[in-house]
Amino acid sequence: MTKKKTAATPSAPxxxxxxxxxxKANKPKKPKGGRSxxxxxWGISWKVGLATFAVLVFVGIYLDSVVKQRFEGQxxxxxxxxxxxxxTLEPGDDISLKEVRNELDVLNYRKVSQPHYxxxxxxxxxxxxxxxxxxxxxxxxxxxxxxxxxxxxxGLQRIQSLEKKGDLGYLRIEPKMLGMLEKNKDEQRxxxxxxxxxxxxxxxxxxxxxxxxxQHDGVSPIAIARALxxxxxxxxxxxxxxxxxxxxxxxxxxxxxxxxxxxVREAYIALxxxxxxxxxxxxxxxxxxxxxxxxxxxxxxxxGLASRLYFGxxxxxxxxDQLALLVGMVKGPSYYNPIRFPERAKERRDLVLRLMMxxxxxxxxxFDQAASRPLDIQKNPKIASRQPSxxxxxxxxxxxxxGEAYSADKGLKVFTSLDPVSQNExxxxxxxxxxxxxxxxxxxxxxxAIAVDRHSGExxxxxxxxxxxxxxxxxxxxxxxxIGSLAKPAVYLTAxxxxxxxxxxxxxxxxxxxxxxxxxxxxxxRNYDRKYRxxxxxxxxxAKSLNVPTVRLGMQxxxxxxxxxxxxxxxxxxxxxxxxxxxxxxxxxxxxxxAQMYQTLTNSGKKAKLSALRSVSDLDGNVLYQSIPxxxxxxxxxxxxxxxxxxxxxxxxxxxxxxxxxxxxxALAGKTGTSNDTRDSWFVGVDGREVTTIWLGRDDNKSTxxxxxxGALRVYAEYLQHRIPQxxxxxxxxxxxxxxxxxxxxGGLTLDCNNNFKLPVWDANETLQKQCSNQPVxxxxxxxxx
Numbered sequence: 001m002t003k004k005k006t007a008a009t010p011s012a013p014x015x016x017x018x019x020x021x022x023x024k025a026n027k028p029k030k031p032k033g034g035r036s037x038x039x040x041x042w043g044i045s046w047k048v049g050l051a052t053f054a055v056l057v058f059v060g061i062y063l064d065s066v067v068k069q070r071f072e073g074q075x076x077x078x079x080x081x082x083x084x085x086x087x088t089l090e091p092g093d094d095i096s097l098k099e100v101r102n103e104l105d106v107l108n109y110r111k112v113s114q115p116h117y118x119x120x121x122x123x124x125x126x127x128x129x130x131x132x133x134x135x136x137x138x139x140x141x142x143x144x145x146x147x148x149x150x151x152x153x154x155g156l157q158r159i160q161s162l163e164k165k166g167d168l169g170y171l172r173i174e175p176k177m178l179g180m181l182e183k184n185k186d187e188q189r190x191x192x193x194x195x196x197x198x199x200x201x202x203x204x205x206x207x208x209x210x211x212x213x214x215q216h217d218g219v220s221p222i223a224i225a226r227a228l229x230x231x232x233x234x235x236x237x238x239x240x241x242x243x244x245x246x247x248x249x250x251x252x253x254x255x256x257x258x259x260x261x262x263x264v265r266e267a268y269i270a271l272x273x274x275x276x277x278x279x280x281x282x283x284x285x286x287x288x289x290x291x292x293x294x295x296x297x298x299x300x301x302x303x304g305l306a307s308r309l310y311f312g313x314x315x316x317x318x319x320x321d322q323l324a325l326l327v328g329m330v331k332g333p334s335y336y337n338p339i340r341f342p343e344r345a346k347e348r349r350d351l352v353l354r355l356m357m358x359x360x361x362x363x364x365x366x367f368d369q370a371a372s373r374p375l376d377i378q379k380n381p382k383i384a385s386r387q388p389s390x391x392x393x394x395x396x397x398x399x400x401x402x403g404e405a406y407s408a409d410k411g412l413k414v415f416t417s418l419d420p421v422s423q424n425e426x427x428x429x430x431x432x433x434x435x436x437x438x439x440x441x442x443x444x445x446x447x448x449a450i451a452v453d454r455h456s457g458e459x460x461x462x463x464x465x466x467x468x469x470x471x472x473x474x475x476x477x478x479x480x481x482x483i484g485s486l487a488k489p490a491v492y493l494t495a496x497x498x499x500x501x502x503x504x505x506x507x508x509x510x511x512x513x514x515x516x517x518x519x520x521x522x523x524x525x526r527n528y529d530r531k532y533r534x535x536x537x538x539x540x541x542x543a544k545s546l547n548v549p550t551v552r553l554g555m556q557x558x559x560x561x562x563x564x565x566x567x568x569x570x571x572x573x574x575x576x577x578x579x580x581x582x583x584x585x586x587x588x589x590x591x592x593x594x595a596q597m598y599q600t601l602t603n604s605g606k607k608a609k610l611s612a613l614r615s616v617s618d619l620d621g622n623v624l625y626q627s628i629p630x631x632x633x634x635x636x637x638x639x640x641x642x643x644x645x646x647x648x649x650x651x652x653x654x655x656x657x658x659x660x661x662x663x664x665x666x667a668l669a670g671k672t673g674t675s676n677d678t679r680d681s682w683f684v685g686v687d688g689r690e691v692t693t694i695w696l697g698r699d700d701n702k703s704t705x706x707x708x709x710x711g712a713l714r715v716y717a718e719y720l721q722h723r724i725p726q727x728x729x730x731x732x733x734x735x736x737x738x739x740x741x742x743x744x745x746x747g748g749l750t751l752d753c754n755n756n757f758k759l760p761v762w763d764a765n766e767t768l769q770k771q772c773s774n775q776p777v778x779x780x781x782x783x784x785x786x
Contacts (some may be wrong), residue, residue, distance in 0.1 A: 024310060050581055063253075063265070070252065075285060076301075078191050078411030078619070079180035082394065084418040084460070085614065087173040087636035089149065091158055094688070097151040099421070100128055102596050106420045118144040119317045126151055129162070133314065138415060138615050138623055176420040177308065179384035188295070188383070190304040190620070191411055194284035197303065197785040198316060202283070203325040203527050205648035207359040208352050210244040210334065213283070214500075218245040219267045245270040248286045248299065261605055292326065293333045295383050310338065310377045313551065320362070321370035324352040339377050349461055388471035389464030390418055390612060394419030397613040402625045406616070410626070415614045419459030422451050422690065422723055425459040427468040428720055429719040433686055434466040437696065441704035447715065448475035450595045451692040456629050457599050457608030461735060475698075476761050480588040481697055483676035485545045485655075485708065486682050487566075487585035489601060491554045492542045494565045504642055506548035515555070515580050523580065525551045528674070530709075537644040543654030545672060547584055554583035568634040570596040570607055583734050585673060593685065595693045602647075602669060602686045604733060605640035606631040637733050644669050644730060647686065655709050656683070659717055665758060666725040672708025679703055681711030685719075688726030692716060 011633045065566045090094070104121050105111075108424040109130065112120045121130035131146040147168065150158040157239050159168040179189050212220055220243050222317035242250070246401075249269035254262055273282055284327040291299060292306035306326055307315035315323075338345035357367040394416060398406045425437055430447045451461040462475035473479075487785045495502040514524040527547045541549040554562055559578050567573050592610065600607040603627055608631045616625040647669035649723040650656045656670035666687055670724070673682030681704055694712040697704055704711060 016113050020259070022446045024755070032270065035397060050263075051289065062156075063269055064272050064276075067269060068254065071277060071281075073275075074410070075252075076189060076191065076288065077185075078475075079182050079185065079188050079189075080412045080414055082178040082181050082391065082414045082416060084176040084178055084416060084420045084423075085460075086175045086415065088170055089156055089159060089173065090170045091156060091167075093156045094726060095155050096724065097123070097126070097149075098130060098220075100149065100151075100156075100595060102421050103173060104128075104130065106424060107173070115146070115203055117317065119313065125410065129466070132171065133174050133317075134197045135172075135173065136621065137174075137199075138413075138617050138621075138626070140621070142172070151689050156784060175415065177384050178387060178390075178416070178418065180416065181394065185298055187291075187299040187301050188305060189288055189301040190302040190308065191288050191302070192315070193199075194280050194287070194397075196316065197287055198318070198323060200320060201303065201315070201318075201327065202362045203359075204324055204327045204352055205244075205287075205321075205330070207355045207361060209247075209330060211359075213244055214272075214279055216243060216245075218270035218272075219243060233742055243270060243288050245273055245282055248282060248289060249273060251289050251291070252285075269737075289341040290330055291333055292329050293337065295381070298370065300383070300443065306734040309381050312378045313784055317378075319370070319373070320356075321353065321373045322376065323348065323461055324356070324370065325349040325375060328352045335745075338377050338426070339381060340533055342375055349375070355785065387418065387423060387462065388469065389474045389476055390416070390423070390459070390462045391471075392464075392477060393462060393612045397611065398616070401613060401627075402616055406624075411619045413617045414614070417453070417456075417614055418612065419460040423461040425719055425723040426451060428694075429715050430463050430466055433715045433718050434696070437704075437706060441696070441711070442698065442707055443700070444698045444702075446475060446694045446697060446701060448479060448700055449688045449693065449715070449719075450476045450591050450592050452525060452595050452599050452610055452751045453608075454599060454603050454686065454689065454691050455606075455608065457596075457610045457631075458614075458629075459612040462612075475695065476591045478590060479678045479695070479697075480590050480593075481695065482587070483546075483585040483589050483594060484673040484680060484682060485585055485593055486597075486671055486673035486684060487583060487587075488542060488545060488550050489647065490558065490565045490569060490597070491550055491562055491583050491645060492538065492637050493569075493601065493635060493643045494557050494562050495538065495553055496642045497565075497636040499638070502538060502624065504646060506538040507535045508538055508541050509542075509552055510534060510536050510541070510549045512548070513552065517550075517579075524747060525584065538648055540654075542643070542646045543652075545650070551583050555580060565635065566597070568607075569600045570609075570634075584777045585675065591693045591695045594682070594695075595691060598671075598684045598691045600634060600684070601640055602645075602691055603631070605633055607634045608632075608639075641730055641733050646688070646782035647671055648728070656685075656713060658709060658713055659685070663720060663725060665727065666720075667728045668725065669689060669728055670713075674707040677701065678705055678707060681706040682708050683712035683716050684726060685713075685716040687720075688728045692719065 086189065089100070101123055108119070110120050111354075112122055114128055115121055115131045118131045118133040121128055121515055123129075128149040128151075130147060132147065133134045134144045136141060146162040148160040148162055149156060150160070153169070160166070161168050193563050210220070212222065216222075216480070226687060238715045245576060246266050249266050250256070250262075253269055288302040290303070291301055292303070293307050293309060299716075303326055304315050307313060307318055307322075307328075309320055311318060318326075325338060325345060326349075328345070328351065329338075331348070335341070336345045336348045352369050352421075353362065353370050355682070356362045357364060361421055362370070363459075383464070394414065398414070415445065417601070428447050434445055434447045445466070447466050449461070450459065452459050462476050464476045465472065493507075496504070512526075512532060514522050516522050525547050532548065533546070536544075536546065536549060538553075559582070561582070562583065562738050563573060563576055564575060571589065571593060575589060575593070576582055579586070596607075596610050599610065608629065611627060613625070614627050615623060618621050648667060650672075651659050651668045651670045652664075654716070655672040659668055659670065669686040672681070673684075675682075679697060679701055683694045685692045694715045696706060696711045706712075
């Protein structure tokens with residue numbers, strides 16, 4: 001069998017045959033380029049998706065950096081919060097039960113039959129029971145304190161702790177929040193930590209705004225779906241699907257534009273926030289950021305500040321219905337404004353309360369009780385009683401004493417020396433009396449006042465004009481006016497500093513005389529009443545503010561010596577023109593400068609620089625500044641004591657005697673002042689607590705037709721009607737000796753104990769002290785005992 005040849009030999013060429021394909025006539029042809037279109041579309045989609053993903057990654061990285069920078073830096077621009085002085089009570093204090101009650105009322109403590117919560121007190125005729133609010137003092141936080149205060153006629157006798165059943169050595173009352181130092185800011189807030197917010201308010205917020213806050217990851221698909229269904233059913237937008245985290249993202253980082261791109265970024269930032277930070281941190285930020293209304297043209301953010309605005313109390317003390325009102329306002333602070341739309345706000349509040357009941361946060365009875373209450377907002381809602389004049393002084397001292405450490409947006413706490421009771425009553429006295437006195441002086445009559453602590457020089461109150469809340473020209477600091485007879489005590493102080501030549505009984509001449517100036521001009525001083533009394537004792541010349549004896553005495557002492565006394569009292573030498581009329585106050589000072597002069601004089605010659613600033617601390621409690629009170633003996637102690645005593649006689653029988661009818665028990669000292677043509681009316685009143693300077697005048701410098709007695713003195717009397725004075729007791733300094741006087745049959749007085757000179761009788765009704773000290777006469781403490 002022969003094998004079939006299957007391959008050609010190399011020598012023989014191979015012929016290749018090709019089979020042609022038959023056309024498929026029955027199959028339709030595909031469109032030309034179809035496969036290319038799909039491929040192109042897929043390529044484009046893939047590239048767009050990749051680009052979108054890259055953009056989202058880039059945007060995410062950018063937004064993450066923005067979020068991180070904001071949250072890990074200072075989250076908010078926080079205002080400087082200003083507080084009044086801290087009242088420290090100790091057994092033995094010369095403070096009455098009524099004064100402490102006034103303090104608690106100013107602090108918005110609630111008077112109840114039995115205190116159960118912080119911010120409440122009860123009172124009887126001899127004791128006060130209170131629960132002091134918790135507060136973060138400069139030396140650390142203190143919890144609330146339940147205490148009983150016991151009083152008698154001499155003051156506070158005992159402080160009993162009702163928690164520890166023992167006695168306390170002292171009790172600090174938290175200071176009143178005065179407001180924010182900065183003005184004309186776009187927004188204000190009072191920053192509180194998460195744990196400072198009431199838990200029932202947190203519950204109300206979550207059941208109303210975001211029930212799954214602690215479960216979702218920043219965005220809630222369930223909430224979005226629920227809102228979508230509700231909106232479709234209603235045919236309009238009735239419900240939002242944004243979580244609290246999304247709302248926070250929008251408020252902190254975005255605008256309010258209703259665009260898809262803004263919603264995308266909002267959700268993206270919410271996811272980043274939820275990933276990076278704890279729920280409580282986010283909730284704290286939200287509670288401090290949420291917008292809740294307007295006050296004085298400034299946006300109010302956060303529940304802490306809104307509580308002060310609408311209710312005048314810390315948020316920790318609000319009732320459930322008040323908290324529900326604030327929570328309800330989150331949806332629309334303008335639409336649900338309780339001031340403009342009370343019915344609408346109450347309806348929204350009750351809805352929040354109903355949701356709380358449905359979620360078992362409230363019982364049915366608690367709901368009924370809360371929903372039955374009125375709104376109870378303040379009559380004139382405001383964050384605090386801002387004192388613009390006082391704040392101007394604070395800003396001056398902050399720049400001077402704190403310097404670069406002071407920053408206006410770091411949330412500093414500024415503690416001041418302001419006494420809220422004194423400030424309130426001084427404002428009320430100015431607001432009431434100036435319009436009354438304007439019937440004589442004209443509607444342009446203005447006023448200013450400053451009250452300072454007699455010992456420490458701390459400024460307790462300041463009013464810069466008759467519009468007490470107006471932030472304008474501060475006359476207490478900047479109105480430099482002729483002081484008139486307020487200058488006279490410095491003349492007598494200069495004399496009494498020379499005990500070998502002058503004492504309170506020294507006879508001064510009250511007879512006409514003239515002085516010739518270097519230009520040939522002649523000046524003949526006259527008394528205000530145009531009368532002359534012949535010979536008068538030194539103390540009476542000051543008490544009755546007689547011009548002629550004062551100028552005679554000043555010329556004997558010498559102009560330069562009296563100017564030195566003014567300087568030692570705290571007056572700038574440059575303010576005084578060295579002419580004889582300066583003895584009658586022809587030069588100008590501000591109420592602030594007058595207050596400094598009289599603080600030194602009435603504090604036995606110890607000068608304490610006037611100051612409003614006590615301490616400054618930051619958000620972490622670090623103390624940036626702490627005042628250290630100090631006094632300097634600048635004028636003779638005995639001479640200052642005797643001059644103050646003569647000023648007390650001025651209230652008893654001189655130009656300030658209007659006060660004596662009501663306040664003789666307080667043994668006040670005072671001095672009136674009237675400038676030429678009655679352009680300025682002054683009074684400086686001194687009790688055991690304060691030196692208070694009152695000025696009345698017109699900005700156009702026209703006559704007020706008011707003297708110191710008929711004008712400024714009446715404002716001071718009105719102030720004391722409500723700000724109960726403390727008795728002015730002057731400690732007996734060294735080298736002051738009592739001497740006796742006997743009444744002569746012929747109608748005169750003789751100084752016995754071998755000091756045989758005679759004095760005329762000035763008042764036939766005087767009952768004279770007949771006992772005599774055998775001690776050497778160096779000084780005179782008492783002339784007479786009435």
